Amino acid sequence: MTSSASDPVVDGVHASAYTVPTDAPEADGTLAWSSTTMVLVQVQAAGHTGLGWTYGPPACAAVVSDTLAGVVGGRTAMDVGGSFEAMVRAVRNQGRQGIAGYAISAVDVALWDLKARILDQPLYRLFGAQRAEVPVYGSGGFTSYSHDQLRRQLTRWVEAERMPRVKIKIGQSWGSDQGRDLERIAQARKIVGDETELYVDANGAYSRKQAVRVARAAAGEGVVWLEEPVSSDHLEALAEVRAAVDIDIAAGEYGFDLFYFEAMCAAGAVDCLQVDATRCGGMTEWFRAAAVAAAHGLQVSGHCAPHLHAHAAAAIPNMRHLEWFHDHVRIENLLFDGTLPPTGGAVRPDPDAPGLGLTLRTDDAAPYQVA
Numbered sequence: 207m208t209s210s211a212s213d214p215v216v217d218g219v220h221a222s223a224y225t226v227p228t229d230a231p232e233a234d235g236t237l238a239w240s241s242t243t244m245v246l247v248q249v250q251a252a253g254h255t256g257l258g259w260t261y262g263p264p265a266c267a268a269v270v271s272d273t274l275a276g277v278v279g280g281r282t283a284m285d286v287g288g289s290f291e292a293m294v295r296a297v298r299n300q301g302r303q304g305i306a307g308y309a310i311s312a313v314d315v316a317l318w319d320l321k322a323r324i325l326d327q328p329l330y331r332l333f334g335a336q337r338a339e340v341p342v343y344g345s346g347g348f349t350s351y352s353h354d355q356l357r358r359q360l361t362r363w364v365e366a367e368r369m370p371r372v373k374i375k376i377g378q379s380w381g382s383d384q385g386r387d388l389e390r391i392a393q394a395r396k397i398v399g400d401e402t403e404l405y406v407d408a409n410g411a412y413s414r415k416q417a418v419r420v421a422r423a424a425a426g427e428g429v430v431w432l433e434e435p436v437s438s439d440h441l442e443a444l445a446e447v448r449a450a451v452d453i454d455i456a457a458g459e460y461g462f463d464l465f466y467f468e469a470m471c472a473a474g475a476v477d478c479l480q481v482d483a484t485r486c487g488g489m490t491e492w493f494r495a496a497a498v499a500a501a502h503g504l505q506v507s508g509h510c511a512p513h514l515h516a517h518a519a520a521a522i523p524n525m526r527h528l529e530w531f532h533d534h535v536r537i538e539n540l541l542f543d544g545t546l547p548p549t550g551g552a553v554r555p556d557p558d559a560p561g562l563g564l565t566l567r568t569d570d571a572a573p574y575q576v577a
């Protein structure tokens with residue numbers, strides 16, 4: 207053990223879940239949903255509370271209570287890396303790739319937040335800050351939106367919040383409505399004007415040749431980012447699409463461990479690696495995934511959960527941006543005090559707030575609690 211007798215010890219691990227209905231029906235290329243669940247973890251030591259979360263089923267909360275609380279409870283709050291490794295080892299038979307991985311991620315983030323609060327440091331400075339502000343891009347543009355809904359959302363980002371980059375979903379109905387995809391790309395370009403970077407995300411909806419055709423048409427509208435044109439599980443197809451087009455290809459949001467990220471980078475499958483700290487293993491694994499990307503000469507983009515990624519992204523050199531995802535922004539603003547404005551297309555973690563700088567709004571969260 208590395209701990210000293212004076213170290214604060216983790217003496218409380220609590221998991222809860224909140225299901226928040228969407229503000230309108232939402233769909234991408236391969237899934238539709240009407241609510242989103244945040245599983246929140248609170249860890250305690252020396253009278254401080256650390257917060258972490260993941261977006262996943264309420265079952266993640268049970269993994270935290272039944273398995274992980276017993277693993278990290280009683281350990282020093284200072285050695286987050288040791289706690290992370292112990293959690294990974296403990297879920298061997300449950301399977302890290304899935305609910306257990308989401309649960310580990312939320313606990314790891316909570317432990318980092320806790321340590322930063324004990325040390326009275328903002329988390330991005332505890333990590334070792336590289337920058338004071340982190341670029342973000344507006345993400346939404348659901349395939350379920352009407353033209354009017356799309357216009358309202360994009361206009362808010364580009365005009366009211368002055369975001370220089372936005373992303374819409376394409377690949378409607380598993381790629382079976384390519385005509386509408388191209389029409390919506392053209393509509394989006396018209397709405398945001400020529401100065402705004404336009405991104406699209408197909409969520410794995412297309413076949414490979416179809417993806418190349420869509421990418422070439424989208425390039426005509428100045429699209430510069432095509433996310434998951436084909437399934438991100440099919441690295442060979444992803445690499446083929448990437449080789450055939452000029453648009454940047456991005457993927458990685460379902461990565462659960464370093465082997466996944468290394469395989470994706472080594473296959474030449476992406477121009478930018480997406481990494482999600484709420485899935486891959488929290489902050490601890492996020493930084494290691496970023497190092498894998500760096501070794502392949504790639505930048506990293508933080509996938510969703512923007513207030514969780516802001517601090518991590520401020521502390522890696524090869525950072526591109528964060529996804530300012532409509533759903534998660536809405537939920538994080540609803541459940542937390544201390545959220546950040548994305549004005550001008552960047553967020554600046556508060557240098558005077560310890561940890562992630564967030565506080566749970568207990569009363570506002572209560573009506574949505576499901577576990």
Ligand SMILES: [Mg+2]
Pocket residue numbers: 407409433434459
């Ligand atoms: Mg995506």
